[in-house]
Amino acid sequence: MSDYKPRAPGNRGPVERKTRAGWQAANNGRKDNDKSNPVAPANKESALDKELWAAESSLSGEEEYLAGKHPVLEAMKAGRSINKIFMSNQAQRSLVQPIMEEAKARGIVVQQVDKSKLDRLVPDLQHQGVVAQAAAVAYVEVDELLARAAAKGEVPLIVLLDEIEDPHNLGSVLRIADCTGVHGVIIPKRRSAGLTAVVAKTSAGAVEYVPVARVANLVQTMEKLKAAGLWIAGADGGAKEGFYDTSLTGPLAIVIGNEGQGLSRLVRERCDFILSLPMVGQINSLNASVAAGVILYEVVRQRQQELKKSGASQSSPV
Known part of the structure; x- marks a missing residue:
């Protein structure tokens, strides 16, 4: 398990990490659907279902x-x-x-x-x-994603996909993840595209370089990442804080929601904070992989600036 500790979030206003006791009290009696048969x-076949089968x-x-x-x-x-x-x-x-x-x-x-x-x-x-x-390639364990970041001496950056069912979207996310230095992607076993040949082709080979963990319960996995010191940021509408004003330089896991419904309720409630992209046109949402790309490149930008500041500070005379 990684030794990373949660870093103090910058410019997040009143947003605070919820306690485990608070979650248990708020969700007393609820059951996660992932525990079903x-x-x-x-x-019934939908248009998307027919397309995927084809x-x-x-x-x-x-x-x-x-x-x-x-x-x-x-x-x-x-x-x-x-x-x-x-x-x-x-x-x-x-x-x-x-x-x-x-x-x-x-x-x-x-x-x-x-x-x-x-x-x-x-x-x-x-x-x-x-x-x-x-599967086109073998899945890995969540611990291996954290170990990959530690082996590189880098701050962890993980992407979680909440019921992304379109294999083309999953392939695109893997491609973006490789380009932005993501240490791994986590998908649920249920209601999610897996590592098929369609995904491998759409990823343009990124499936060979970005490890993917497949878990039974996404919410429990989020708790495990928090215990390892990561902050959980959900990509969804209605965020109170501005997207570009949120510090994304610490140990981070970003959750991308379903193509049509966004983040599921339980997943959204477990996020430490929500990231919302500014929308100025008539369409109020982006494709899941496009949203992932925008957010991940903002993470890259902030982290590169942080490294430049750190390098300048170390080179400055005392």
Whole structure:
């Protein structure tokens, strides 16, 4: 665990870090949806859902997907990184029970879908009602992101994505993260795009350089980062303090919200402060990856200025 301690925020006015006791009192009786059953029911197809399925169906089944009961089960037992398992809603429960149990033990989401969707995913393979989507690269642990910053002797900079479902957005964020020196990206296991081939392609190769951690509970991960000394900044509308007047030079984790809904309520409540970009046009929101780019480059600007000041101070005569 990193030894970084929280730094005093600059120009944040009355914003203060909430206490754990205060959170527990304010959220008594609430339950995080991430603790629900790992089998996600099939929902009605939206336009975005159809677009994502079309994009995924165009990928190579041999490299991106595993099909069949035994291949999927053995892949999990071997410890292979799996994003999600798609299971036909017509599959006999007795035949797929071992897969469901293994997926639950490993925290892998199982989504029930129509058989026709599985046929589109792996048109050339006998899927037996089960298809697993494998990660393009391996995920890492959150501690490894903090260790990466410590190894470089740099102040930690982490990006958390709150239910970013568009793989193109995730790929773009990874590309921006690489360009701005982010030490790692954290995504939730549920309701989030994973490291697919679409993400790898959109990231322009950044997926090979920016480590990604995949967690079961984003809120608990935020608490872990706070314990390691990081401040949590959420990107959302309605911030009281000006974006460019907020100090972003300390140990920092930035949370980017969902493409349509922004930050979820629990995540927003756990943020130490909120960053809001100035909007002067008729459209009052930005694409998630664009917002991430604006914020991260402001972090880069402030940190470079801080380094210049520190260098000038050290070179000045006593």
